[in-house]
Amino acid sequence: MLQQKSKKGAFLALVCVAALLALVVALENTLDPTKNILLFTSLKKGAVYALVAVSMNLLNGFTGLFSLGQAGFMLLGAYTYAILTIPVESRESVYYLYGGSAVKFSLPDLFGGADTVPGLVLGVLIALILAGCVAAAVAWLIGLPVLRLKSDYLAIATLGFGEIIRAIFQWDKLGPVTNGANALKNFPTFSSFNITNADGQVVFRLSTFVAFLIAAVCIALIVLLINSSYGRAFKAIREDEIAAEAMGVNLAKHKRLAFCVSSFFAGVGGGMFAMFANQAQAKTFTTAMTYEILLIVVIGGIGSVSGSAIAAFLYVAASEWWLRFLDAEMWVFGIKVPFLRTGFRMVVFSIIIMIVVLFFRQGLMGSRELPDLFRRRPRKSPRKAGEHNG
Amino acid sequence: MAENVLRLEDVTMQFGGVVAVNNLSLEVNRGEIVALIGPNGAGKTTAFNCITGVYEPTNGRVSLAGEVIVENHPQGKMKTMYQGENSGKYTGVVRLTPDQITQKGIARTFQNIRLFGALTVFENVLVAKHMRARQNFLSAAFRLNKAEEKRMREESMALLEEQGLAHLKDEVASSLPYGLQRRLEIARALATDPKLLLLDEPAAGMNPQETQELTDFIKQIRTEYDLSVFMIEHHMDLVMQISDRIYVLDFGRLISQGTPEAVQNDQRVIDAYLGVADDAED
Numbered sequence: 302m303l304q305q306k307s308k309k310g311a312f313l314a315l316v317c318v319a320a321l322l323a324l325v326v327a328l329e330n331t332l333d334p335t336k337n338i339l340l341f342t343s344l345k346k347g348a349v350y351a352l353v354a355v356s357m358n359l360l361n362g363f364t365g366l367f368s369l370g371q372a373g374f375m376l377l378g379a380y381t382y383a384i385l386t387i388p389v390e391s392r393e394s395v396y397y398l399y400g401g402s403a404v405k406f407s408l409p410d411l412f413g414g415a416d417t418v419p420g421l422v423l424g425v426l427i428a429l430i431l432a433g434c435v436a437a438a439v440a441w442l443i444g445l446p447v448l449r450l451k452s453d454y455l456a457i458a459t460l461g462f463g464e465i466i467r468a469i470f471q472w473d474k475l476g477p478v479t480n481g482a483n484a485l486k487n488f489p490t491f492s493s494f495n496i497t498n499a500d501g502q503v504v505f506r507l508s509t510f511v512a513f514l515i516a517a518v519c520i521a522l523i524v525l526l527i528n529s530s531y532g533r534a535f536k537a538i539r540e541d542e543i544a545a546e547a548m549g550v551n552l553a554k555h556k557r558l559a560f561c562v563s564s565f566f567a568g569v570g571g572g573m574f575a576m577f578a579n580q581a582q583a584k585t586f587t588t589a590m591t592y593e594i595l596l597i598v599v600i601g602g603i604g605s606v607s608g609s610a611i612a613a614f615l616y617v618a619a620s621e622w623w624l625r626f627l628d629a630e631m632w633v634f635g636i637k638v639p640f641l642r643t644g645f646r647m648v649v650f651s652i653i654i655m656i657v658v659l660f661f662r663q664g665l666m667g668s669r670e671l672p673d674l675f676r677r678r679p680r681k682s683p684r685k686a687g688e689h690n691g
Numbered sequence: 692m693a694e695n696v697l698r699l700e701d702v703t704m705q706f707g708g709v710v711a712v713n714n715l716s717l718e719v720n721r722g723e724i725v726a727l728i729g730p731n732g733a734g735k736t737t738a739f740n741c742i743t744g745v746y747e748p749t750n751g752r753v754s755l756a757g758e759v760i761v762e763n764h765p766q767g768k769m770k771t772m773y774q775g776e777n778s779g780k781y782t783g784v785v786r787l788t789p790d791q792i793t794q795k796g797i798a799r800t801f802q803n804i805r806l807f808g809a810l811t812v813f814e815n816v817l818v819a820k821h822m823r824a825r826q827n828f829l830s831a832a833f834r835l836n837k838a839e840e841k842r843m844r845e846e847s848m849a850l851l852e853e854q855g856l857a858h859l860k861d862e863v864a865s866s867l868p869y870g871l872q873r874r875l876e877i878a879r880a881l882a883t884d885p886k887l888l889l890l891d892e893p894a895a896g897m898n899p900q901e902t903q904e905l906t907d908f909i910k911q912i913r914t915e916y917d918l919s920v921f922m923i924e925h926h927m928d929l930v931m932q933i934s935d936r937i938y939v940l941d942f943g944r945l946i947s948q949g950t951p952e953a954v955q956n957d958q959r960v961i962d963a964y965l966g967v968a969d970d971a972e973d
């Protein structure tokens with residue numbers, strides 16, 4: 302019976318995600334992209350942030366490890382993706398300060414070039430997977446010493462890790478690989494997936510769809526892990542480490558696994574961020590970015606995957622789009638509205654965030670998931686069943 | 692001679708200047724129910740923590756069914772600090788982690804209940820099945836071995852049914868009343884398929900009737916699950932009724948051992964413990 306229920310749930314979820322993806326394609330090809338730039342920017346960035354937030358939630362919300370290294374792992378992913386996908390012919394111009402790139406190949410070129418379908422799809426896919434692998438490998442290495450630390454010490458150590466990574470990637474000596482402090486560009490982005498005709502005009506848009514598709518697949522994988530036996534072990538560690546160990550859960554192994562998986566998807570998210578931003582530059586992956594992601598996790602509800610995903614879109618849309626008008630001067634009936642000027646948006650935004658965090662401690666979803674909201678019986682009705690049986 | 696399940700040899704645990712457990716040697720034989728009693732702060736819980744790998748004893752050895760699971764000798768800073776007996780006797784260092792010891796067959800409950808509060812009753816038991824599942828994280832995530840997950844669920848469900856907790860399976864553990872939380876903690880320990888069950892004050896906070904039920908329950912699980920039970924308990928009725936043998940600890944040292952009658956009539960025990968306990972408990 303239990304199996305049936307979960308099968309039905311999985312099927313429903315699949316249908317919903319498919320419907321969402323279809324909606325995105327429809328939106329993208331009916332709305333005028335030039336008039337709705339902010340909408341599509343928010344959607345793409347929202348998809349990237351949703352994935353990274355869910356990956357952070359896996360660690361902070363489900364395993365109870367308070368880690369703040371997300372931006373560092375995104376950076377690793379972004380650079381891995383960029384370095385592996387910049388076309389060979391553009392390398393000279395991108396790395397002009399260093400007289401060309403030390404990496405002499407490009408993944409899309411290996412499959413026929415970024416302007417062919419196999420070159421683009423396979424190249425980007427493999428590069429994103431490798432982006433995740435690099436992040437996961439680094440997580441595996443630093444996991445051993447770092448994961449022994451308790452709560453706030455772990456947070457500080459991972460925060461430091463992010464800063465160190467950022468400094469290393471801007472180091473001049475690594476210029477031929479990382480392009481020093483300069484941006485990497487000219488690699489395939491989300492827009493590369495738009496289908497064009499012979500004249501180079503876009504006939505069918507897929508850029509937002511691709512962002513959603515990758516994020517959806519990755520989030521689905523994380524959900525599968527969370528709902529497996531390993532996910533239960535993670536939650537047991539979060540609830541009580543000593544009891545988890547007494548139940549035979551190997552703490553070191555499971556913490557490290559959660560850390561590596563989380564970092565893997567942060568790395569993929571970093572690659573996607575590079576695709577979204579059309580460039581990869583170390584100075585964008587700051588601690589402030591980690592805080593943004595953390596805020597999304599908190600707003601969405603620690604321990605709720607759907608909460609993180611929804612909060613990511615709300616957060617990005619609010620900061621990039623809905624509050625934009627606050628940055629421009631406005632005249633109503635010939636009177637200039639006070640306060641409105643460049644930067645005021647962020648003031649209002651911060652106040653909203655503070656209110657949300659202060660008054661909705663549990664976040665939007667608490668630790669519930671979207672389907673829980675539609676169930677008749679709330680999960681926390683203590684002892685209903687117990688009364689029948691005495 | 693009876694088959695030896697648990698054996699402690701000169702186990703000593705020193706915290707700074709406090710010797711919480713002092714050269715403790717004892718045995719639990721197969722199928723026995725053995726009690727460890729002693730006044731508050733005698734070192735009972737600390738002894739459990741040494742057996743289960745939560746603490747690393749300063750000196751001594753613990754074996755499970757003949758296999759050494761913990762062995763240590765004073766080393767490093769402890770070498771100068773530890774001046775007790777038997778300091779040169781143990782030379783090996785065996786340091787299994789608590790999860791490894793659980794895998795070897797020792798399960799335990801905690802003095803202050805440690806359930807996975809936000810998880811359901813069913814999930815609490817399922818976690819215990821995780822360690823023996825033949826799978827890695829990829830095969831688990833991609834559902835490549837559905838039979839394994841099904842087996843874990845069936846075994847857990849069967850256990851909950853045996854324990855009379857099946858109707859509560861979807862309740863959040865922290866929402867259960869106290870008595871049921873204790874029951875669930877024992878059920879969860881049984882789910883690890885132990886040879887030896889360590890119970891730390893299972894009757895704490897229970898009224899006489901509940902205590903009586905618990906007594907029957909412990910006897911029942913001993914035969915049903917072919918267990919040896921080693922328990923810490925303050926309720927004397929329970930201890931005297933159920934135990935095959937009793938060890939008495941005071942200030943970390945064993946002061947008496949034997950059958951309930953023998954221990955009850957031991958003057959040292961009466962001095963150290965029973966007199967105090969009567970005052971303290973009533």
Ligand SMILES: Nc1ncnc2c1ncn2[C@@H]1O[C@H](COP(=O)(O)OP(=O)(O)OP(=O)(O)O)[C@@H](O)[C@H]1O
Pocket residue numbers: 706709711729730731732733734735736737738802
């Ligand atoms: N981690 C620790 N660090 C320092 N001292 C400790 C530690 N754990 C226990 N102790 C000390 O060891 C002594 C024995 O404690 P323990 O908890 O084993 O007693 P107990 O016999 O279980 O008592 P109770 O009946 O109250 O549960 C106490 O004096 C306690 O303060």
Ligand SMILES: [Mg+2]
Pocket residue numbers: 735736737802
């Ligand atoms: Mg105790």
